Amino acid sequence: MRPTLLLPTVLLAWLTASGWALATPDVLIVSSEDSPPYQELIQTFSTQLAGRVDQLEISVQSQQQLSDSLSKQPPRLLLTLGVSATEQAIQSNQRVPHLAVLVPRLTYEKLLSSKPATDLRNRSAIYLDQPLDRFLGLARLVVPNLERVAILSSMDPAPPRKPLASALKNPPALVVELIESERDIVPTMQRVLPGTQALLAIPDNKVYTPHTAELVILTAYRQRVPIIGFSSTFTRAGALCSVYSTPSQIGQQAAEIASKVLSGRAVLPAPQYPQHYTISVNDRVARALGMEIKPAPILLERLHQELGEN
Structure with a gap:
């Protein structure tokens, strides 16, 4: 597998905010907060995914940039962390494959309750809670x-x-x-x-x-x-x-799902509980x-x- 250069999260965010034009990302990551657990999940996800997918482009952006990014440079996969970012992504009505993490099951189901069945095909989640x-x-x-x-x-x-x-x-x-x-x-x-x-x-x-x-x-x-x-x-x-589940455990599971979607081996699975x-x-x-x-x-x-x- 060809080595992939993975830019640190902070640098990716700075490049995007500064107006440097990155290529249309394979994965767009939007987080509800910048706390250590969220950073840990992003780092694990990025590292694990880079080991599975060749020539990977990942962009980490703020919630303020989400709507604009989805309309102008829609990624192949959107990963949202937490309730706030997930809710904003769902309300955007963009039909980009969307994987949400760190969201309680009941909250996620409520956010999707008004969406038509056709819209649910492009959405999935790894719940915050355990079965x-x-x-x-x-x-x-x-x-x-x-x-x-x-x-x-x-x-x-x-x-x-x-x-x-x-x-x-x-x-x-x-x-x-x-x-x-x-x-x-x-x-x-x-x-x-x-x-x-x-x-x-x-x-x-x-x-x-x-x-x-x-x-x-x-x-x-x-x-x-x-x-x-x-x-x-x-x-x-x-x-x-x-x-x-620790942030690293959820990040690993998210990377496993993302690699299958990006490689074309699978579509997004049904929302699921953490495996690890x-x-x-x-x-x-x-x-x-x-x-x-x-x-x-x-x-x-x-x-x-x-x-x-x-």
């Missing part, structure tokens, strides 16, 4: 005699349970509570958590904000109910453990709750076995 069976499988590994778990949701009072039937035997009872506003969180938790052995924190931009996440953690702790979170940040803040994931644990919270918890690598191996992923 429900991973949360339930992890909860069962860390909580003895798990019978009942709760979920707080702003949009979906009945998440699909179909994946559970094929992955888990005798899954615990699932209680899903609709949260319409921030003031509903504490009273809902106080009503639901008694008799519940775990709270599954599913990514939801309206339920879990920096402020409300603290409320959820404190309320669950007072009820002595462990939280299964969706990020390493959630674990550090007070969840017993979390299951999530990891686990983090909070030993301090486990001790405070009087629980024993295995190290994260052991839990990850056992979860793979539980779900038949080995």
Whole structure:
């Protein structure tokens, strides 16, 4: 394979902003923010894709440039990171193959709810959240005699349970509570958590904000109910453990999809959950709750076995 020169993200963005005319890009990347996790995903995606596709042209641009770029120099593939950039791309109505990442499933489905079926063929996503069976499988590994778990949701009072039937035997009872506003969180938790052995924190931009996440953690702790979170940040803040995909893992999966699309070997697949994931644990919270918890690598191996992923 012929070596490909991959310009650093910052240089690509500077060249574009400065008016230097780059060739029509194979991949246009637009990010909702410039935080380290987003940068990590872009770097992993670019490096992995460059190793798979010859003579690759990647452009990283701001959201302000998106509409103009799509109309004047539409790429062969558009990659958006986060909700804001994804929403703007969907609203642009440009029929460029579009792969979204770092977007919760419920949010992505809501953004596409008004689009015709013909428009969905050029769109796909790697969801931010994990499939429900991973949360339930992890909860069962860390909580003895798990019978009942709760979920707080702003949009979906009945998440699909179909994946559970094929992955888990005798899954615990699932209680899903609709949260319409921030003031509903504490009273809902106080009503639901008694008799519940775990709270599954599913990514939801309206339920879990920096402020409300603290409320959820404190309320669950007072009820002595462990939280299964969706990020390493959630674990550090007070969840017993979390299951999530790192930016590098999602970047790798996105590169695998992009390489097939750009080489003409496949069209965009249906929206999907992350293939690769990891686990983090909070030993301090486990001790405070009087629980024993295995190290994260052991839990990850056992979860793979539980779900038949080995």
